[in-house]
Amino acid sequence: MKSVVTTVIASADAAGRFPSTSDLESVQGSIQRATARLEAAEKLASNLDAVASEAYNACIKKYPYLNNAGEANSTDTFKSKCARDIKHYLRLIQYSLVVGGTGPLDEWGIAGQREVYRALGLPTAPYVEALSFARNRGCAPRDMSAQALTEYNALLDYAINSLS
Amino acid sequence: MLDAFSRAVVSADTSTSTVTDIAALKAFVASGNRRLDAVNAIASNASCMVSDAVAGMICENQGLIQAGGNCYPNRRMAACLRDAEIILRYVTYALLAGDASVLDDRCLNGLKETYAALGVPTTSTVRAVQIMKAQAAAHIQDNPSEAFAGAKLRKMGTIVTEDRCASLVAEASSYFDRVISALS
Numbered sequence: 001m002k003s004v005v006t007t008v009i010a011s012a013d014a015a016g017r018f019p020s021t022s023d024l025e026s027v028q029g030s031i032q033r034a035t036a037r038l039e040a041a042e043k044l045a046s047n048l049d050a051v052a053s054e055a056y057n058a059c060i061k062k063y064p065y066l067n068n069a070g071e072a073n074s075t076d077t078f079k080s081k082c083a084r085d086i087k088h089y090l091r092l093i094q095y096s097l098v099v100g101g102t103g104p105l106d107e108w109g110i111a112g113q114r115e116v117y118r119a120l121g122l123p124t125a126p127y128v129e130a131l132s133f134a135r136n137r138g139c140a141p142r143d144m145s146a147q148a149l150t151e152y153n154a155l156l157d158y159a160i161n162s163l164s
Numbered sequence: 165m166l167d168a169f170s171r172a173v174v175s176a177d178t179s180t181s182t183v184t185d186i187a188a189l190k191a192f193v194a195s196g197n198r199r200l201d202a203v204n205a206i207a208s209n210a211s212c213m214v215s216d217a218v219a220g221m222i223c224e225n226q227g228l229i230q231a232g233g234n235c236y237p238n239r240r241m242a243a244c245l246r247d248a249e250i251i252l253r254y255v256t257y258a259l260l261a262g263d264a265s266v267l268d269d270r271c272l273n274g275l276k277e278t279y280a281a282l283g284v285p286t287t288s289t290v291r292a293v294q295i296m297k298a299q300a301a302a303h304i305q306d307n308p309s310e311a312f313a314g315a316k317l318r319k320m321g322t323i324v325t326e327d328r329c330a331s332l333v334a335e336a337s338s339y340f341d342r343v344i345s346a347l348s
Binding site: 010041 | 184
């Protein structure tokens, strides 16, 4: 899993040397930013269900045609799967906050996403709407500190860009 | 390769739940500078540690440098020093990452079989690793023994905390123990 620490170790290993001072400096930089990221991860984890259901409701409100017969949100099974998908993205965002890089989103969310949605005939616009809603819903200092919110929003933007 | 953070993520993903044990990661972050000091203490003393460990191993078993021994002639002694340095390097990486996966995947996987095929005596290797384990503990605590080091005594001069980084010493020792159990 790609993170600052693993990248530093991989390059030191490729050169066959012990971690140098500059390697340790990069790791320290990552550790300094970690406090805000972990705060965002903690807050997101404790409110994941609420954030996911708000985002889901927002996208169905914007695209009500999804409730029509034969569309992606028409039956109870489909509805629960849509809500699960939104929650899935938010969980991967929480992972990325913990790791301090986009590794989990890249490896478990974005790789193959286009192909899967095409094969299943799913529109990506509602996902974008749901994540954009979450993107604009977060508020500092009500939900988390400003720096934590910046980290959280950056990852939501990354996920949105991958879908649009 | 994983670090302490991605290890938490991978284990949370197996149950499709969010990472809940944030407190442990916060502790990792809080003691981050100490960890970097510990890595630096080992990296800065690496060549000294390696040569002392191999020399100590030979002192205890002179047969190694006599004809037919595994550290005779110089070519094989050099290979031995190189291997000790490689092992110490991967232990340092594991200590930096806070996770043993880099040590397991890139160093220990197949090491025992390789040594068996090359006829390297594992008991001697284990002894050298044990010496490096004691040295690493001394350097992380920054209290190398005057009795053993004599004129070669080196201190990092970092700020010594009350518990002398007990958790990091324990963690580093666990990585050395991992090497020892992989070899024996």
